[in-house]
Amino acid sequence: MAERSAIEWCDGTVNFWWGCTKVGPGCDNCYAEDYNNFRGNKQWGPNTERREIKGAPALIQKMQRSAAAFQAENGRPLRIFMQSMSDIFDNEANDELRAKLFDHAAAADGLRIIMLTKRISNVAKMVPAAWRENWPRHIGLMVTVVTQREAERDLPRLLELKRLFGIPWVGVSIEPMQEPMTLRDLRVGKFLLNAMTGEWSYMHRMMLANLPERLPGLDWVIVGGESGKNARPIHPEWVRKLKRECEGRAAFLFKQWGEWAPDNDLHPAVRANFIKRRVEKRELNRDPSAFASVQLEIMTMYRVGKHAAGRTLDGRTYLNFPMGLQ
Numbered sequence: 234m235a236e237r238s239a240i241e242w243c244d245g246t247v248n249f250w251w252g253c254t255k256v257g258p259g260c261d262n263c264y265a266e267d268y269n270n271f272r273g274n275k276q277w278g279p280n281t282e283r284r285e286i287k288g289a290p291a292l293i294q295k296m297q298r299s300a301a302a303f304q305a306e307n308g309r310p311l312r313i314f315m316q317s318m319s320d321i322f323d324n325e326a327n328d329e330l331r332a333k334l335f336d337h338a339a340a341a342d343g344l345r346i347i348m349l350t351k352r353i354s355n356v357a358k359m360v361p362a363a364w365r366e367n368w369p370r371h372i373g374l375m376v377t378v379v380t381q382r383e384a385e386r387d388l389p390r391l392l393e394l395k396r397l398f399g400i401p402w403v404g405v406s407i408e409p410m411q412e413p414m415t416l417r418d419l420r421v422g423k424f425l426l427n428a429m430t431g432e433w434s435y436m437h438r439m440m441l442a443n444l445p446e447r448l449p450g451l452d453w454v455i456v457g458g459e460s461g462k463n464a465r466p467i468h469p470e471w472v473r474k475l476k477r478e479c480e481g482r483a484a485f486l487f488k489q490w491g492e493w494a495p496d497n498d499l500h501p502a503v504r505a506n507f508i509k510r511r512v513e514k515r516e517l518n519r520d521p522s523a524f525a526s527v528q529l530e531i532m533t534m535y536r537v538g539k540h541a542a543g544r545t546l547d548g549r550t551y552l553n554f555p556m557g558l559q
């Protein structure tokens with residue numbers, strides 16, 4: 234549990250419990266599990282008891298009391314990430330603890346709360362009944378996906394929840410990005426869904442009757458590369474493509490390159506220093522499966538570490554937030 238957070242897109246975190254189970258490729262290098270192990274705890278995996286954090290209610294109440302002063306000082310609300318050390322919608326979390334979390338989150342309406350899950354299919358059955366009718370206006374919902382297949386599986390569900398429950402804003406965190414992706418042409422059965430606009434296009438007109446004509450679109454897209462010892466590089470064009478898809482539609486936040494930085498986003502002196510030190514380097518080629526019509530340049534990536542790699546994309550920083558967090 235931390236009052237302040239190093240995570241770029243929030244000011245602090247609150248955890249009502251620690252512990253989780255890995256559910257997909259995005260969990261491979263779970264920082265929460267690493268930190269939990271580092272602390273000598275054992276709360277990861279199936280049939281493992283999650284650890285209650287008893288100070289969480291007092292912490293969120295304290296944050297709520299400081300929210301007005303924070304707003305006055307910074308000209309924006311205090312952004313809090315709930316459950317950075319677990320997944321709120323984990324099947325194995327204790328239901329009473331989850332109910333307590335929802336109660337405290339709903340009461341802390343001076344904060345702007347970010348809930349992030351990899352278990353979007355559990356959301357409708359686990360949130361309080363009152364939220365289905367009247368979702369708290371200060372709470373947004375995000376899903377993490379790291380492959381195109383996961384995006385096609387989870388984003389239509391997220392947008393449908395936004396429509397049904399009136400969630401004020403929703404977003405997607407694509408971190409660590411594992412392959413080139415699009416959010417504009419999600420294949421959902423025989424349909425294509427543009428997650429930025431919520432519009433369907435379809436191959437069999439008759440079947441559209443079974444679908445809502447349109448879903449609301451995404452409000453926020455966060456993209457980041459991988460860190461950790463087995464981290465793989467991401468091609469800058471993967472990131473640029475998502476940035477372009479967000480233009481005029483959703484707030485785009487580029488969180489980090491991760492372990493590997495592209496040649497063109499390193500300061501020349503820094504690059505020269507890394508070359509001199511013979512840091513590992515890789516050349517990324519065009520990926521014909523995802524960008525058949527786009528000739529990607531060959532990009533040289535250097536393994537410089539997360540901090541040196543930073544988060545500038547073509548010399549610019551993208552740290553944008555949706556309206557609900559401004």
Ligand code: SF4
Pocket residue numbers: 253254255256259260263264265266317318319320351
């Ligand atoms: S869902 Fe999140 S907290 Fe749980 S194992 Fe995966 S990355 Fe870690």
